[in-house]
Amino acid sequence: MPANPPFDAQSSxxxxxxxxxSPTGYLHVGGARTALFNWLFARHFDGTLVLRIEDxxxxxxxxxxxxxxxxGLQWLGIHWDEGPYYQTxxxxxxxxxxxxxxxxxxxxxxxxxxxxxxKRRAAATAEGRPPRYEGTCRGISREEALRRKNAGEPAALxxxxxxxxxxxxxxxxxxxVEFANSELEDFVLLRSDGNPTYHLSVVADDIDLRIxxxxxxxxxxxxxxxxxxxxxxxxxxxxxxxxxxxxLGPDKTRLSKRHGATSVMAxxxxxxxxxxxxxxxxxxxxxxxxxxxxxxxxxxLIRLFGLxxxxxSNAVFDRxxxxxFNTEYIRAYSAERLLPLIEEEWKRAGINPGPHDRGWxxxxxxxxxxxxxxxxxxxxxxxxxFADNFEADPAAVEKFLKDANVRHLLIELAQRYAALxxxxxxxxxxxxxxxxxxxxxxxxxxxxxxxxxxxxxxVAPSLFAVMCSLGKDRTVVRMKNVEQxxxxxxxxx
RNA sequence: GGCGCUAUCGUCUAGGGGUUAGGACGGAAGAUUCUCAAUCUUCAAACCCGGGUUCGAUUCCCGGUAGCGCUACCA
Numbered sequence: 001m002p003a004n005p006p007f008d009a010q011s012s013x014x015x016x017x018x019x020x021x022s023p024t025g026y027l028h029v030g031g032a033r034t035a036l037f038n039w040l041f042a043r044h045f046d047g048t049l050v051l052r053i054e055d056x057x058x059x060x061x062x063x064x065x066x067x068x069x070x071x072g073l074q075w076l077g078i079h080w081d082e083g084p085y086y087q088t089x090x091x092x093x094x095x096x097x098x099x100x101x102x103x104x105x106x107x108x109x110x111x112x113x114x115x116x117x118x119k120r121r122a123a124a125t126a127e128g129r130p131p132r133y134e135g136t137c138r139g140i141s142r143e144e145a146l147r148r149k150n151a152g153e154p155a156a157l158x159x160x161x162x163x164x165x166x167x168x169x170x171x172x173x174x175x176x177v178e179f180a181n182s183e184l185e186d187f188v189l190l191r192s193d194g195n196p197t198y199h200l201s202v203v204a205d206d207i208d209l210r211i212x213x214x215x216x217x218x219x220x221x222x223x224x225x226x227x228x229x230x231x232x233x234x235x236x237x238x239x240x241x242x243x244x245x246x247x248l249g250p251d252k253t254r255l256s257k258r259h260g261a262t263s264v265m266a267x268x269x270x271x272x273x274x275x276x277x278x279x280x281x282x283x284x285x286x287x288x289x290x291x292x293x294x295x296x297x298x299x300x301l302i303r304l305f306g307l308x309x310x311x312x313s314n315a316v317f318d319r320x321x322x323x324x325f326n327t328e329y330i331r332a333y334s335a336e337r338l339l340p341l342i343e344e345e346w347k348r349a350g351i352n353p354g355p356h357d358r359g360w361x362x363x364x365x366x367x368x369x370x371x372x373x374x375x376x377x378x379x380x381x382x383x384x385x386f387a388d389n390f391e392a393d394p395a396a397v398e399k400f401l402k403d404a405n406v407r408h409l410l411i412e413l414a415q416r417y418a419a420l421x422x423x424x425x426x427x428x429x430x431x432x433x434x435x436x437x438x439x440x441x442x443x444x445x446x447x448x449x450x451x452x453x454x455x456x457x458x459v460a461p462s463l464f465a466v467m468c469s470l471g472k473d474r475t476v477v478r479m480k481n482v483e484q485x486x487x488x489x490x491x492x493x
Numbered sequence: 494g495g496c497g498c499u500a501u502c503g504u505c506u507a508g509g510g511g512u513u514a515g516g517a518c519g520g521a522a523g524a525u526u527c528u529c530a531a532u533c534u535u536c537a538a539a540c541c542c543g544g545g546u547u548c549g550a551u552u553c554c555c556g557g558u559a560g561c562g563c564u565a566c567c568a
Contacts, residue, residue: 222563
């Protein structure tokens, strides 16, 4: 039984959680997963998700990154209820907290210069000692410190870690975690320019925003005892901490650009549908109850989600599994829902599907979607359905069209189709099969060759469905032009 | 280096003192013959190592190893 019991849904208080990205970069996969877990938790308990932008690193934070992060969250369908709050606009809160800490005797001014500290750290490391701040300025009397400070001497404010003992907390994922206080250093609360550092601003904000559960990456575990000490020094009740394992690349090192796309938006560009990405992310480090399927919509995700089922070990980002989720979602989506997403792909690929009516577009998408792995396919390997300028896959040509006789027969067959009054699946198939018998060739050879002639691909839906989708005119023209495909191949290879 | 966390198929994971160690992705084979990236069927694939506790450890404990994290006047 953990000392911090899991949040009690029966209690009147609804949980308040937050996602607090730092706008020094785009929304990356790890951040998105953290945001997702917070959102799922808030929705599950009918609580509140607060968005807070941690932009106290003035040098590296930009408005563009904030914009990108918000867009990423929106794309994923993660909606926050409060905020965004900007830390740079809440400086008074942090300074007041710092002042309080100073008055309580939990903080003191430090006059050590940056270079001086670096030198000492380097020396300590060289001598094999832990490079911790030794509390040099801790002994300076309060009056003396105030005098020097008021005289204009630059000073940072440091937190005074209690001597001896240990600090522990009960993590909803990792259970009890304990650190000896001797391992913690007197960290900086206020820089000498008066701006707060991370620890101070997070804790002051989380107290002020009445955050009940802090769900964040496991890389913050080591920071937590310092923050626990801050809560105590400030006399505030502790929230429940829940640290979620990190996401790794295939080589089991922390996911980074080396492994490919780490930006959430890059996956949109790759033709991933947001629900698929969200579903995939949810299952990275969290497992639904036994017997649950893995394809889970937002309602199911929210209903099933719980902190207790979060894993304690890091998870490798498996691109292949993401693609599987994507195919499942594309297949399950209605053509109506797919169409606007596909139109974006066409725009990007410079495809204008022409004068087709909406009904044709929808039925063609339905025909194609069981074989789609990405939205990109609708502008890529399915291009021939929506544009007349397409390139043939050389491997498909090689496999099904290298026989000149097949090509000649296809051209001849095109004449028959041209004369066919009723261009339906049944009729086109009947004509082709009779033609095959007449010419004493296997129908399959004609079918496969025709598929390549019509779509440029060796893989496509049933040929006669393809013909009907394309219509008589385009079918006839493409079959007649089959030799041109050969030319394209020989020049391409 | 110090401190912390973690360790089940290639990957995500279930399980838990006695199990044929379960599922999903991926892989392999077969079926379908109108292609396959579709569909169906089948198969291969794991408890990090060493001690201890126990009648019995993959499961509990300790140690080792490995991986990851933190170790800033970054967040």
